[in-house]
Amino acid sequence: MNFSCPILAPHTISNSLVKDPRKLQLINALVSHLHTFARETSLDHAEWTKVVEFLTRAGKESTDYKNEFILLSDIMGLSALVDELTHPKPAGCTDSCEAGPFYVPNAPEVPSGASLAKVGTTGEAMFFNGTVKNTKGQGIRGAKIDVWQADGDGIYDVQYPGTTEANDRGKIVAEDDGTFCYRGILPTAYPIPSDGPGGDLLRTLGRHPHRAAHIHFMLNAPGYDDLTTALYPSHSPFLGTDPVFATRKSLICQVVEERDPKRWEAMGFKNREVTRGRVWVWSFGFVLASVEEVEEFKRQRAKAKL
Numbered sequence: 001m002n003f004s005c006p007i008l009a010p011h012t013i014s015n016s017l018v019k020d021p022r023k024l025q026l027i028n029a030l031v032s033h034l035h036t037f038a039r040e041t042s043l044d045h046a047e048w049t050k051v052v053e054f055l056t057r058a059g060k061e062s063t064d065y066k067n068e069f070i071l072l073s074d075i076m077g078l079s080a081l082v083d084e085l086t087h088p089k090p091a092g093c094t095d096s097c098e099a100g101p102f103y104v105p106n107a108p109e110v111p112s113g114a115s116l117a118k119v120g121t122t123g124e125a126m127f128f129n130g131t132v133k134n135t136k137g138q139g140i141r142g143a144k145i146d147v148w149q150a151d152g153d154g155i156y157d158v159q160y161p162g163t164t165e166a167n168d169r170g171k172i173v174a175e176d177d178g179t180f181c182y183r184g185i186l187p188t189a190y191p192i193p194s195d196g197p198g199g200d201l202l203r204t205l206g207r208h209p210h211r212a213a214h215i216h217f218m219l220n221a222p223g224y225d226d227l228t229t230a231l232y233p234s235h236s237p238f239l240g241t242d243p244v245f246a247t248r249k250s251l252i253c254q255v256v257e258e259r260d261p262k263r264w265e266a267m268g269f270k271n272r273e274v275t276r277g278r279v280w281v282w283s284f285g286f287v288l289a290s291v292e293e294v295e296e297f298k299r300q301r302a303k304a305k306l
């Protein structure tokens with residue numbers, strides 16, 4: 001039986017007053033898919049009312065620091081998909097993944113080799129070694145690397161009430177050969193907020209809220225496509241069951257333990273900063289695509305779809 005309404009043609013909104021054709025395309029497609037969803041599931045009034053109540057609660061419970069709609073988008077994999085569509089990466093380039101809710105612009109600039117963790121930050125000592133290269137294997141001089149992460153308790157600086165100073169975050173400029181390093185804290189797994197509608201959705205689906213441990217990076221350099229990504233240590237729990245679908249195999253790294261105090265000193269650690277007799281050493285090579293390479297990749301991808 002066809003339930004389509006003969007009076008309204010809901011699949012196509014055509015309005016000559018709409019100035020933005022892209023907006024019209026998006027709204028038309030959204031309405032079309034919503035109608036298909038209702039037909040396919042035989043959505044009834046009671047169910048739709050529950051959906052409206054759920055979305056209303058999501059709006060009411062959103063704050064500056066916890067946007068339930070972003071959480072819902074993450075939990076449904078939409079944020080990861082939009083990121084993949086927006087930032088396609090040619091072969092050989094580092095995969096991107098979403099920035100998450102704790103990025104803060106204008107983090108303090110620190111020299112390569114400095115510590116991003118303030119004295120007393122909870123967690124085990126970690127030394128991060130990075131390179132930023134292009135697809136030809138050449139180091140990218142002056143690449144800027146924004147780094148931010150949770151501490152050893154799984155909490156970001158901005159989540160601590162009254163925080164005024166950056167901790168476990170900073171902006172580093174790569175050396176002439178594209179290398180950079182910093183001292184910090186090994187990140188640990190943490191749960192996304194689950195006390196609102198987003199959490200209810202996870203529980204309804206039998207999923208947990210825990211993200212694997214990770215460090216966020218945002219890299220940019222003139223002439224290169226910006227890269228926002230995150231790296232995950234292979235020893236972390238929850239790698240295969242990320243509630244926001246952001247964990248990619250290519251971003252999972254083997255992090256090794258360094259137990260030689262002479263090496264700790266060479267990295268810039270003082271003995272008192274090292275707990276459990278080890279410093280975690282994390283190395284990764286970032287590969288950025290040039291703006292031209294990404295444009296060409298998008299052109300080829302669009303052509304393949306035709």
Ligand SMILES: [Fe+2]
Nearest residue numbers: 100102214216
């Ligand atoms: Fe995060």
